[in-house]
Amino acid sequence: METRGGDAFASDTDTGTGADVVFVYRPAVEDFEEALRVRALRTWAGRLQAMTAPVASVGALAVLGVVVGLSAPVLSVALVLCAAIVSWGTLRALRTQARQLFSVVEPYGQCRMVADERGAVSTGERVSFTFEWAVHRGYLETASLFVLLGGERSAGIAVLPKRGAQGPEDVERLRGILDRNLTPLQRQRL
Incomplete structure (x- = not known):
């Protein structure tokens, strides 16, 4: 993964391989609750x-x-x-x-997250950051969210609303990426 200027994206994203998943969303307090x-x-x-x-x-x-x-x-x-x-x-x-x-995260404004097998790059209106899957220990899934839980090198949680998916196939593709790289902590979806 690499970052470039204000638009940080996975390096595979520009190749058009289709291996990346894009979510675009605006964070909401209800997501964190x-x-x-x-x-x-x-x-x-x-x-x-x-x-x-x-x-x-x-x-x-x-x-x-x-x-x-x-x-x-x-x-x-x-x-x-x-x-x-x-x-x-x-x-x-x-x-x-x-x-x-x-x-x-509210000041980030609208976020664009690009994920591939190595990790994800999230770009907001004012900030960009990159992380590899190894910084998370696992994930939980609800009907409307993927919740990534911090591991040894990362405290806290990362929230990824499914409403940001470009289509239902992107939710499935991200679930596949997460399953291959993180431990799903309880499979049931609320």
Whole structure:
């Protein structure tokens, strides 16, 4: 992969070999909300992040209730309320995190991503970057997104909306490229 000026594309792209896939899209905050939600549901790390606060809070309250000597009905109500409030807070935190991630890419404007067997080049209105598939450890797929999960050399997630595909065949071709180069983490599509 190489980059050239403001228009960075995979070097194979100019050859017209047909091995590359092009997606053109404008990032949306809803994409990041869906990506974080699916990560929280389908990965061990995501479930751990989402469940730590509610489980720890309920556990601490249960111990405190027993030590203080709260009656069983009062402790039960307190535990249910605690679980509900902390779970709501966890969901709000995911939405806030999604908005923060979106605020990073929003200035890019419309994006054009070109992918081939080596990696992808994404070019926005103000920035271009190139990455090889090796920087990601795997990917998740929903009905509307491909979500690339960071690996040892890359933190976070990359979100690729399927609405950017030029046609349904491009979604299939990108899925094939991802399957050959990354580990699909749970095959089902939401």
